[in-house]
Amino acid sequence: MALGKYTRIDNNRRSSSTYCSTVTIVVFVALCLVGIWIMTSSSVVPVQNGDDNPQEKKSEVKEEGTQVITESSGSNAQQFEDNTGDLPDDATKGDGNTNLAQGESNSSTEEKQEKSQEVYASSEGFKLSDGVKTSNDQESNSDDGIFKKEEKQSDSDDGVPKTDTDESSGGLRDSEENSKQKKSDAESDGDEKKFDSGDTEKKSDLDDSGSKQDNSSSQTNEETVDTQVEVKVEQNDSNALEKRSDEKDGNQEKNESSNEVFPSAALPELLNETVAQNGSFATQATESKNEKEAHLSSNGQNGFSWKLCNSTAGPDYIPCLDNWQAIKNLHSTKHYEHRERHCPQEPPTCLVPLLEGYKHSIEWPKSREKIWYSNVPHTKLAEYKGHQNWVKVTGEYLTFPGGGTQFKHGALHYIDFIQESVPDIAWGKRSRVVLDVGCGVASFGGFLFDRNVLTMSFAPKDEHEAQVQFALERGIPAISAVMGTQRLPFPGKVFDVVHCARCRVPWHIEGGKLLLELNRVLRPGGFFVWSATPIYQKLTEDVEIWRAMSELTKAMCWKLVNKTSKDAVNGVAVAVYRKPTSNECYEQRSQQEPPLCKQSDDPNAAWNVPLQDCMHKVPVDSSERGSQWPEQWPARLDKSPYWLMSSQVGVYGKAAPEDFTTDNEHWKRVVSKSYLKGLGINWSTVRNVMDMRAVYGGFAAALKDLNVWVMNVVPIDSPDTLPIIYERGLFGIYHDWCESFSTYPRSYDLLHADHLFSKVKKRCNMVALIAEVDRMLRPEGKLIVRDDVETINQVENLVKSMQWEVRMTYSKDAEGLLSVQKSLWRPKEVETLTYALA
Numbered sequence: 001m002a003l004g005k006y007t008r009i010d011n012n013r014r015s016s017s018t019y020c021s022t023v024t025i026v027v028f029v030a031l032c033l034v035g036i037w038i039m040t041s042s043s044v045v046p047v048q049n050g051d052d053n054p055q056e057k058k059s060e061v062k063e064e065g066t067q068v069i070t071e072s073s074g075s076n077a078q079q080f081e082d083n084t085g086d087l088p089d090d091a092t093k094g095d096g097n098t099n100l101a102q103g104e105s106n107s108s109t110e111e112k113q114e115k116s117q118e119v120y121a122s123s124e125g126f127k128l129s130d131g132v133k134t135s136n137d138q139e140s141n142s143d144d145g146i147f148k149k150e151e152k153q154s155d156s157d158d159g160v161p162k163t164d165t166d167e168s169s170g171g172l173r174d175s176e177e178n179s180k181q182k183k184s185d186a187e188s189d190g191d192e193k194k195f196d197s198g199d200t201e202k203k204s205d206l207d208d209s210g211s212k213q214d215n216s217s218s219q220t221n222e223e224t225v226d227t228q229v230e231v232k233v234e235q236n237d238s239n240a241l242e243k244r245s246d247e248k249d250g251n252q253e254k255n256e257s258s259n260e261v262f263p264s265a266a267l268p269e270l271l272n273e274t275v276a277q278n279g280s281f282a283t284q285a286t287e288s289k290n291e292k293e294a295h296l297s298s299n300g301q302n303g304f305s306w307k308l309c310n311s312t313a314g315p316d317y318i319p320c321l322d323n324w325q326a327i328k329n330l331h332s333t334k335h336y337e338h339r340e341r342h343c344p345q346e347p348p349t350c351l352v353p354l355l356e357g358y359k360h361s362i363e364w365p366k367s368r369e370k371i372w373y374s375n376v377p378h379t380k381l382a383e384y385k386g387h388q389n390w391v392k393v394t395g396e397y398l399t400f401p402g403g404g405t406q407f408k409h410g411a412l413h414y415i416d417f418i419q420e421s422v423p424d425i426a427w428g429k430r431s432r433v434v435l436d437v438g439c440g441v442a443s444f445g446g447f448l449f450d451r452n453v454l455t456m457s458f459a460p461k462d463e464h465e466a467q468v469q470f471a472l473e474r475g476i477p478a479i480s481a482v483m484g485t486q487r488l489p490f491p492g493k494v495f496d497v498v499h500c501a502r503c504r505v506p507w508h509i510e511g512g513k514l515l516l517e518l519n520r521v522l523r524p525g526g527f528f529v530w531s532a533t534p535i536y537q538k539l540t541e542d543v544e545i546w547r548a549m550s551e552l553t554k555a556m557c558w559k560l561v562n563k564t565s566k567d568a569v570n571g572v573a574v575a576v577y578r579k580p581t582s583n584e585c586y587e588q589r590s591q592q593e594p595p596l597c598k599q600s601d602d603p604n605a606a607w608n609v610p611l612q613d614c615m616h617k618v619p620v621d622s623s624e625r626g627s628q629w630p631e632q633w634p635a636r637l638d639k640s641p642y643w644l645m646s647s648q649v650g651v652y653g654k655a656a657p658e659d660f661t662t663d664n665e666h667w668k669r670v671v672s673k674s675y676l677k678g679l680g681i682n683w684s685t686v687r688n689v690m691d692m693r694a695v696y697g698g699f700a701a702a703l704k705d706l707n708v709w710v711m712n713v714v715p716i717d718s719p720d721t722l723p724i725i726y727e728r729g730l731f732g733i734y735h736d737w738c739e740s741f742s743t744y745p746r747s748y749d750l751l752h753a754d755h756l757f758s759k760v761k762k763r764c765n766m767v768a769l770i771a772e773v774d775r776m777l778r779p780e781g782k783l784i785v786r787d788d789v790e791t792i793n794q795v796e797n798l799v800k801s802m803q804w805e806v807r808m809t810y811s812k813d814a815e816g817l818l819s820v821q822k823s824l825w826r827p828k829e830v831e832t833l834t835y836a837l838a
């Protein structure tokens with residue numbers, strides 16, 4: 001349980017005069033309910049708790065190293081004894097009211113605990129946290145080709161030392177099996193420890209940052225306890241649901257200070273999902289071990305002293321794209337090597353400066369038409385592209401009157417024109433996920449939202465300054481990337497349509513190497529929509545390119561489905577090609593040029609993999625991905641892909657299709673019952689969202705009805721589930737979180753990190769990842785972290801040292817949830833990144 005939280009309340013109750021001697025069960029129950037109440041009542045209270053929680057823990061750790069273990073497991077019998085001596089004292093100070101409740105409530109306590117244990121059992125194998133289980137499962141499973149790693153697996157999960165930490169996990173298992181009494185002892189023991197720490201003098205010293213809120217919220221807490229007890233007394237039949245609704249009532253009476261009401265049903269969601277899988281208990285050893293290590297290292301880290309990055313790119317710094325040292329050392333830039341990723345050896349831990357005059361971004365959908373000039377003060381693009389009706393500076397705003405080069409008179413008309421040319425494209429039904437190459441300011445993708453189409457747009461960071469930054473500021477998905485020497489960071493056969501409107505990519509040269517890369521990511525039967533000048537202009541160069549393209553596409557077995565004449569409105573014509581759905585054409589070619597890829601070439605391998613001059617065979621086995629078109633949108637969103645077989649084991653340990661379905665429902669519940677209401681987030685201000693560690697895309701799917709888009713990032717050391725995400729009509733990208741992401745600073749409104757930090761910190765510097773999160777987030781952007789408590793505490797300390805606002809913290813057993821909001825704060829001290837100076 002969220003020990004710290006409950007504790008906190010009791011500390012505040014110390015003024016109460018009632019004394020009592022029995023503590024264990026009572027305390028647990030009351031605190032539990034108080035915790036629930038807190039969550040249902042007020043955002044202020046959680047903030048305060050969040051402030052105190054880790055600090056209490058810290059102080060405990062200092063005083064008594066072993067308690068760490070108990071904290072996470074809550075069940076080390078030895079420690080109960082250690083603590084009982086101190087306990088009555090503390091408890092007596094605190095818990096008169098709770099005691100009243102005891103006589104009537106202890107049976108329900110037990111039942112309730114049983115219930116939560118059932119939850120453990122029933123949801124076993126479906127836990128989001130665990131690295132050990134998951135990745136091992138994956139490995140044993142990788143034969144079936146779905147969950148192959150993109151890269152070598154991180155080693156740190158294995159070989160967990162079996163020392164005292166085993167005791168703690170063993171103890172936990174015991175308590176699950178053993179008597180309820182023992183269990184409740186365990187729980188209350190956890191609370192007692194909190195009292196101890198609360199008692200120490202240090203405690204008050206530690207209360208620095210949250211002290212103001214402490215004042216008001218301690219009052220709240222006192223009231224909370226009273227309410228709680230009432231609820232408890234009335235309610236001894238231990239129906240968890242009823243309790244919750246009662247608490248909600250109580251909450252509504254005492255709504256002061258709250259504008260976000262935590263939904264009544266949210267708690268069980270948080271509980272059972274965070275306790276889900278026995279895998280997480282198995283990793284208790286790992287967690288504890290890490291905790292110790294972290295405390296060693298975090299002694300210095302606690303007051304991490306942030307610095308401001310000094311780089312040539314200034315407020316627009318993208319570490320892997322602005323590495324001038326690496327760029328200067330390139331042997332060639334012929335293939336746009338200088339626009340590719342060149343990450344610094346060590347990811348920076350400094351913070352990117354804020355733009356002067358930065359304003360809160362205009363909200364979608366207005367942002368599609370205009371954005372603050374002060375947020376992206378690049379006149380260059382406006383000057384350069386002004387005549388093409390892309391961008392205009394209009395007072396304080398940049399406006400986007402037309403859309404882009406090829407549709408200056410309306411992107412929607414252009415979009416509909418494409419569908420008229422090839423009705424099979426069927427925007428928003430058959431075609432759902434589009435790749436837009438050389439996207440400009442991404443108007444195409446921006447307007448495709450109106451047709452229920454999701455567009456992954458990309459453009460290099462090049463002389464057309466900050467096209468992608470414009471796109472993101474407009475609330476349109478885009479990444480900085482280039483067709484250079486490496487594969488794009490997407491799996492094979494995932495895009496329904498690939499689009500290029502005069503995207504300035506030389507498709508026809510060098511054996512069509514770049515077009516072959518599009519062929520890799522295009523779904524069999526998918527369309528390539530091309531509307532560049534060679535299609536409709538008769539200049540010599542254009543004619544030559546058209547001829548070369550015709551030969552190349554024929555050799556690639558792409559069928560020219562339509563080549564329109566010039567559209568009267570936008571003055572452009574469109575050529576649409578279709579990738580084959582069988583291998584006949586490939587085999588019948590007189591010349592095997594471009595060649596078919598070797599059998600060993602994995603089309604999904606895309607992280608730092610050089611481009612290959614070859615084509616992958618089209619899958620024909622009906623159980624293989626790519627052999628059939630997915631269901632139409634939106635049916636494909638919730639359907640387990642046809643190529644997920646029951647014989648395969650999913651990421652959470654169930655049969656893959658079942659795993660998928662469970663995950664989907666799980667996220668629907670979590671999002672609707674807690675994320676949307678309980679985290680202190682106003683979702684109508686959220687547009688650009690990233691799931692930093694997506695699995696099946698359940699989080700993104702659950703946000704479907706909001707006006708947001710979600711970039712699903714599948715880390716390279718996680719099971720490769722990205723094809724599943726695309727199959728559902730969502731999109732995403734591979735990434736290594738030990739490096740910086742290819743996006744501009746201040747481009748996301750919300751980042752979701754589900755058990756990401758705990759994994760990343762085993763491989764690389766977590767402070768650098770926090771700095772990266774800070775870089776990507778807009779001021780007032782939100783971060784939701786779910787992770788083990790120890791990691792949560794680290795993250796919380798780090799973000800608080802950047803003066804971020806903690807909106808909600810919650811923890812139960814070893815698992816926690818944190819919701820924070822970025823501030824405008826910037827450090828004073830400067831760190832000069834020599835490699836980033838031009």
Ligand SMILES: *[C@@H]1O[C@H](CO)[C@@H](O)[C@H](O)[C@H]1NC(C)=O
Pocket residue numbers: 102103104105106107
């Ligand atoms: C509650 O527990 C106490 C101590 O375990 C026991 O004496 C009491 O009878 C219990 N009350 C109920 C209602 O079960």
Ligand SMILES: *[C@@H]1O[C@H](CO)[C@@H](O)[C@H](O)[C@H]1NC(C)=O
Pocket residue numbers: 119122123126268269272273276666
């Ligand atoms: C979570 O708990 C609810 C009831 O409290 C249950 O119906 C659901 O199956 C649980 N979810 C998981 C993933 O165990």
Ligand SMILES: *[C@@H]1O[C@H](CO)[C@@H](O)[C@H](O)[C@H]1NC(C)=O
Pocket residue numbers: 211212215
């Ligand atoms: C906290 O409350 C006490 C008494 O209620 C008051 O004297 C003190 O000024 C308050 N502190 C803050 C920061 O509000």
Ligand SMILES: *[C@@H]1O[C@H](CO)[C@@H](O)[C@H](O)[C@H]1NC(C)=O
Pocket residue numbers: 233234235236237
């Ligand atoms: C509480 O439990 C007692 C005995 O189990 C029962 O008589 C009483 O009706 C219950 N009260 C409520 C409100 O359920």
Ligand SMILES: *[C@@H]1O[C@H](CO)[C@@H](O)[C@H](O)[C@H]1NC(C)=O
Pocket residue numbers: 252253254255256257258259
């Ligand atoms: C709290 O509730 C009362 C009545 O239930 C209502 O009048 C008041 O406006 C509420 N306050 C807030 C902050 O919601």
Ligand SMILES: *[C@@H]1O[C@H](CO)[C@@H](O)[C@H](O)[C@H]1NC(C)=O
Pocket residue numbers: 124278279282
């Ligand atoms: C997890 O639970 C499953 C089924 O209950 C069991 O077979 C497996 O051994 C457990 N794993 C661990 C590590 O406890």
Ligand SMILES: *[C@@H]1O[C@H](CO)[C@@H](O)[C@H](O)[C@H]1NC(C)=O
Pocket residue numbers: 310311830832837
């Ligand atoms: C940034 O670095 C450059 C080059 O070393 C230096 O001239 C400049 O003063 C630095 N800026 C700040 C604010 O420290």
Ligand SMILES: *[C@@H]1O[C@H](CO)[C@@H](O)[C@H](O)[C@H]1NC(C)=O
Pocket residue numbers: 417420421422423561562563564565
């Ligand atoms: C090709 O596109 C044009 C323009 O949209 C359309 O009028 C024509 O019917 C299309 N031809 C075919 C064969 O679909």
Ligand SMILES: *[C@@H]1O[C@H](CO)[C@@H](O)[C@H](O)[C@H]1NC(C)=O
Pocket residue numbers: 259682683684685
């Ligand atoms: C959420 O944001 C919208 C748009 O900025 C605003 O109109 C609304 O009042 C906000 N809601 C709350 C509860 O703050």
